[in-house]
Amino acid sequence: MTILRTIDAEGRRIAPWQLVLRYALLLVMLAVMVGPFLWQLSTSLKGPTEDIYSYPPSFFPGEPTLHNYAEVARIIPVWDYALNSLKVATANVVTNCVGAALAGYALARLSYRGRKAAMLAFILAMLVPVEAIIIAQFTTMRDLGLNNTLIGVLLPGCVGAMNVLLMRNAFLSQPREVEDAAFVDGANVWQRFLWISLPGVKGTLAVVAIFSFMGAWDDFLWPLIVLSDPENFTLTVGLNYLQGTFVQDPRLVAAGTIIAVAPLILLFACLQRYFFRGVGEGAIKG
Template sequence: MAAMKARDASPRPAAAAVARPGRHGRRRGRGGFGATRPGELALRYALLLLVLAITILPFLWQLSTSLKGPYEDVFAQTPSFVPLQPTLENYARVADTIPVWTYALNSVIVAVIVVGGNAVGATLAGFALARLEFRGAKLLLVLFLSTLVLPGEVTIVSQYVTVRGMGLADTLLGVALPGAIGMLNVLLMRTAFQAIPKEMDEAAVIDGATPWQRLIRLGLPNVRGMLSVITIFAFIGAWDDFLWPLIVLNDPKNFTLTVGLQYLNGTFSANPRLIAAGTMISFLPIVLLFASLQRFFFRGVAEGAIKG
């Protein structure tokens, strides 16, 4: 009995010692290891607010300018941020000045071709590099990586010569073709396919699955998040592109929205309201797209586990 009482009483000093940690232990107990101090937390939020202001304020200023009436002085020494007489007349004048909806449709056509090409081409190439064994796979991967080192301006002349030789100059297909498969998107899809456990792939091979069946039934269900990421990137890149469409297109009927809006800058250079309205017409679709697909985007970025 005495031994049992001694055993029952022995953990109590240890528990008391755990319950009364030192000064550092108490701080970790409340916040855990790596707890953020109030000063560090305030500094983080201050930096986030600074980055947010640098990023968002120019667009908010453009939106405010596009809504200002003709009698508001946008060149005042201290212009007001909030429009005193908000109006949508500037947007109507943009549509009356240039065929903005035709340009927007051309941009949509180019974006659809680019998104489709990246969704199909990058998926097939990424699966081949990650899951198929063939001679020269490592060399091909090195070539893919080497293309990321070169800026786009280095190859733009050769791209134009190639597109012109194919008879696609001054066409929307010629604008979309160079961006139909992005090398970065191929590498992203390769990384996503490599995250699938090899055991699942080997089991499918043992069951007699062909490469197409492994891609459709095993690969695609596990890389949908990354696929949504590259489609968003491809759409934004195709929609915002200005230099390449400016080089390829000559007929105003084929102009994309970013190229067509330059006529506002040339014709109405003294009226920044119309220029701001045209800028917002080009910018708002990107905001709406990302706002509607942001959950898929962040799910694809953070996706690290394989279901199954």
């Protein structure tokens, strides 16, 4: 009897037990990564009469309800906080996409004195932990009069070093001959950037946009330090008020978590096609 075997991407045959082992490991990783989110979603839908500490734990709510979400909106102005986070995250996406594209193109295509030093500076910037410079950031925002403002939240992360390097690799992966031909035809550097190089890195721009939005939306430490007026709180800082010193309701915390995560899921669902295409744009130099 012939045993059916599967062939992988490299043309090698995979035994059935190896295939089962791979899928088993994938299912374990899926449970580890997605399980906590599904548990939070289940907890957020449980009513006040359900025992969330019962053993064995009940995954599915007995009587699903949206009461916890309404209670979150009653306790804190969650939609105002979400609007503040949306303003910061949207501005962060714009500044990172524009700034990283310009800087990445300059590092990849332009010839000037000090280009290697600039490249080294971006690499070193990635190695410095945020906690090491956060005091300097705070004093800088204070001296500029930007403390307790959304601009003060946005400014330190308006262009990320990682995003610049991603764009640089994407531009380097493009064939140089097309741009050289445009230069011979009389195209200046802005025309070559806008009409030749930039359309070929849309996937990487989507990756930068997703990372920038997630980083700004999920940031908690810096907004907590720079903001003091509750009217300017972002969503992550505002949700912290759902956890009291002596009393807290895990249902409300779970509902607040789902409110904070939902926009990220929606964003990734809309841009996933460009995301997976952009991940490999800078992997191979053409």
